Amino acid sequence: MTWQFAFGRLCAVFLPILLSFTFQGAHCQLVVSPAGPPQVNALAGSNVTLAVTFSGATDPTVTWFMAGLPVVTWTINSGAPPDIDEDRRKVLRIEADGSLSFVNVPLGYTSNYTVEIIKSGLGKAITAFTLNVFDLIQNVILSTPSGSAQEGAERFTLQHSMLQGVVEQQTWFFSGMEIKSSSHYSVEEKSLVILNPNRRDTGRYTVLLTNPFSSVTTDINVTVLYGPDTPMLEARPARPFYVTGDSLSISCQADGFPSPTAEWVFGSQTLVSLQGVLNLKHVQTSQGGNYTCILINEKTKKKRQQISILNIYERPMGDPQCSLQSVNNVDLRYHCQWLGGTPQAQLSFPALSNSSSGAGNLSLTFTASHDLDGKTVTCMADQPVEQNNCSITAGSPRMFLPAVETTVDSMGKIVVTIHCVSEASPQAVVSWSNGSEAVGLPPYQISRDTTQLELRDYNVSNFLLQIYTCTCRNPLGSQRREIQLRGPSISDSSLFTNHNATIVTLTWEVPPTSIVTGFDIQMKGPDSLSRNRNGNQTRGSSNGFHTILPKPGPARSADILNLDPKLTYMFRVIPKARMTEGRPSEVHRFGAAEGLSGSAIAGIAAGIPCGLLLLILLGALIYFCVYWNKNKSRPTRYPASRAVEKGGIKSHNNYNTARTETTPHNLLTGGMRSPPDYNRIHQTPSERTVALPAFIPPAPVRVATTV
Template sequence: MTWPGEFGRLNAVFLPILLSFTFQGALCQLLVSPAGPTQVDALAGSNVTLAVSFSGATDPALTWFMAELPVVTWALNSGVGPDVAEGRRTVLRVETSGSLSFVEVPLGYTSNYTIEMTKSGLGKSFTTFTLRVFDVIQNVILRAQSGSAQEGAARFTLQYSMQQGVVEQQTWFFAGREIQSNSHYTVEERSLVILSPNRSDTGRYTVLLTNPFSRATTDVNVSVLYGPDEPILEARPAQPFYVSGDNLSVSCQADGFPPPNAEWVFGSQTLSDSPQGVLNLKRVQPSQGGVYTCTLLNVETGEKRQKNITLNVYEKPSGDPMCSVQSLNNVGLQYHCRWSGGSPQAQLSFPALNNTSSAAGNLSLTFNASPDLDRKTVTCMADHPVKQNNCSITAASPSMFLPAVRTTVPSDGKIMVTIQCVSEASPQAVVSWSKGSAAVTSTSPYQISRDTTQLEIRDYNVSFLLQNYTCTCRNPLGSQKREIQLRGPSISDFGVLTNPNGTIVTLTWEVLPTSVVTGFDIQMKGLDILSRNLDGAQTKASSNRFRTIKKEPGPVRRTDIFIQNPKLTYKFRVIPRALMTEGRPSEVQRIGPGEGLSGSAIAGIAAGIPCGLLFLLLLGGSIYFCVYWNKNKSRQTRYPLSRAVEKAVTTPTETTPHNLLTGGIKSPPDYNRLQQTPSERSMALPAFFPPPPVRVATTV
């Protein structure tokens, strides 16, 4: 068989198969399309269907969306019913064609609806509908949203309401002419807005409401109220100032409809309320000089107009000027100067800060904080026709400070540690708190005081409290930072004092400034407290262990102990506590005449006994060697001496004993006499005399 023939047979087999798959792929494309209009209008309570058809696949899965919310899902002909969203099952139905039907559709179902069909391997297809549900328009009422129209107001709104119905279109008319939206009129939902209404807007307004199923119209008359206009104030007689005792009158007039009422106010006191607006002042006094305010009121609209007139009755301001400096967002400085009262008000200025700014009675100047302002004293100059005065203020950055730590136990049983950081600064420094690198805020277990200078920490767990905290005092001119390492209960210093009789012992102690301590156990070792034995008699017993004899609260730093027997020895120590947590005991302090050897002394003696025995052994050997050497030296040949001569020779010339033999030590024996034989002791003396005997004494 040749290769071309074999290739022809393979083409005859596989070509139909390839064409079949290609044709099938071209036909199998899922497509869903509307089977009717895509915008459907329906009357509320009627039945309506969003009809679709599909092709290219059998039994696809579909999902209907209301806006973006899925409301129905179903796999066609799957044997399982559609899954309709909860609360919509009485309204929504889905057909086998995929169409969505509404049963007695409510008003709230106006929305865009999208059907999405899917089939494995064929992708997705979707189409969108718009459903508008209307109701018949009935009982339309047109009224002003905020009462009467007022000339000069920003806007006036006419708004309609109805008992029922859905409006598709609203049309507004003024005096029979249709209103178009422009710079004076704006048509909004359910309302017509008249921008900046005036007298010419008075008239009849009509609204026409329509939808595909009904229409309605209604109208209302609008009257635009105006005034009061700008008040005109006049003083008679007209002069720049008045002297005590003068008579004068002040009038306040303005145009308006209805005519406005005038009210005169001086300070906080109402002086007159009348349509005429004339204020008569008799025999004025310096206290009556100042600003008089006339308020014109339109009683129909509530519109007010105010205007002031100043009557000068010369009087200097009371007291002295007051200066202060405040922080603005912890960045800027606001210098403030005030000298209230007087007529005219004093002119205030800060020449060192700004020689062009001034104000009457009250002056505030704001500057960015800079090093030049730190600890710089600035003066406010107060200039008044009667008297000149001044005041000064100095802004300063926070100075160095020492934090204060206090520990208490509130009624809830927790340990409360209060850290206070206060730094002298002007303006007052704001304190921020942090633990490590994290900021601390007023959330449990932390509480920051209103002025931020105190941080309270509450917890049952002592170890939780022992953290490293940082307080930063800051104002616009700078900051100071201090770290506080809270420590466990500890004693830094402990001492005892006694009265002259030794019957009262005063214990004093100190703790570390950052130590968390809620109380102290005062302990003693020595004579026990009096106790009763079996026969009822009181006895005293010595104790070799420390016992707690007293408890003191955390703030206490001293206590008195009454001693029963001042001739005995007592030991004291203090144990700091943080609730149930004990700190390291203080050093032990002793009072009394003394006591036996301590354990360390006994141990030293025991270690020294072998050394002492060795020393005595060496000493004895040395003595024996010296005696033995001296004895050998004294063994020499002796000539016989008579007893008389021997006695004469051996008798010492000194009558006092040798200084080495004092203290009850016996003289050593005469070794020369011990070496003589009896015959030698009786023989005559030789012609020469031997040297005197050598006496050796050893003192140990």
């Protein structure tokens, strides 16, 4: 055996051993890590495990620490039992892989846990866990241990308590809005503190307590006591002073909770008031002076007071009153009145007369004229306590529009009321007529102020042609209008749809003199439910219009619901005067596009034969034109000429041709034309201005000539 062979065998033995130690050194680092989440939540009384996995050594020593204190120590796979803290042996268990298990874990085991694995010669490895043990939250109560909240206090506390449970998170809400710690709120453990509470803090407060296994919400109403604020005094009627005999009230109010009570003091007397309102009736000058209002909050015992100064004088009652009257419908009487007072007020109309005046009452009568129409006249009232005035403007009746109102009385009869009101001063007197006859007896009834004419038991068919005239007249002029009543009618209508095309709205207008007591909304289209006059639902026909909705006379719109946008509907409005129907409104189409209507199909059917007949006539006309054109361009055959030439006779090959300057013979009948001018044929091209005519030589004719 050579030394090379011996060295090879030695290498073969020691090389695997060397490689084995080399690889073992590469994996000898001790590593431990959680086999699950490092933070574990557990319900009290349940079993839970803090699972670990390790590598780099076999059978290491495992030690578990709870809040830094060792509670379990064990060498894996050793025959000795684990060393467990005596107080925790009923709860803690160590698994074969070094994991720590808890049996019926109590609430007190919430803590930070650390596992330490040690192997001699390899150091140690550490990893940490957090175990949170929770209990179900039950019987949460909100309370206010600090008593009632008062505006201006330093703080107000809301506190929650519960029978059992572990809270992981608490959230506070005020009127549904989450509360965060701020300059006004302080969220503390198990409580919410309102700093410097005010009246705006009154409301519902809610606390939400949660943990991974339960959630409970509880609320409480909090009312903040405040006030009274600065009293607000108000006298009604509000005047700078009052006169003897006036009645007035002075109210004293201020914000506060609970509502503060008011007390009035005048001089040394405490006056009776009702909820802060002091009523003074028929006051005298002796009742003028300072009235003090004192407001008290019964809860907070806070007081505020305010003084009201009341001035009472003698003056005429009310204000000056101006009026204008008609005298025999010819003259105008201006009147001014301001009664009472000491002394009585002196009244005058400076614009009418500088010399006329009166005490308390003044009347001036003038003949009506155009100068007074539209003129404003002022009555000046001069009294020591007060200077006042009133004004009146005379005016002739202005243009006006009559108004027609239609109702149905308890007997089901139509009642038509025509209103004619014209702005005028003095008030215009209205007279009524029907044609040339005055009206006033039944069935007509005129209102007391003559501005309304009422027609009872109105018959639409009998009265349509009658014209009613109302004339408004006062001393300055008159206005006259004629009213011709119309049957039920609609002047305009429109249709609108919503964005989903499931609802349509019909709107319509009625002429001002139309007699209408109601409307029928009609539809033509798919079958639909409608209500009859008895209120029962019926199914309408899709072949024609049917009423789907009745509307009263004042209505000017209607909504039709639950339509199918894929279908086609037709709508119209029928105006009615009781049982009499007027002309329908225009038909409004709504829905998807539809095929040709029956009338369109009939029109097309009638148009096809008419079109064919027109084509035949057109073809015949074209044929006739072509045929006529062809006959017109066909060359004309002429008879042989037997002309006589004065100067001699020429013959050639037994045929003679005569040339003459005389006009040719008349053509024979049968549509033959004159023969062409053959002399022009021999012209040079420059001498011809038109194309040569087609020439057909005549048939040979034997000619006899006499010399």
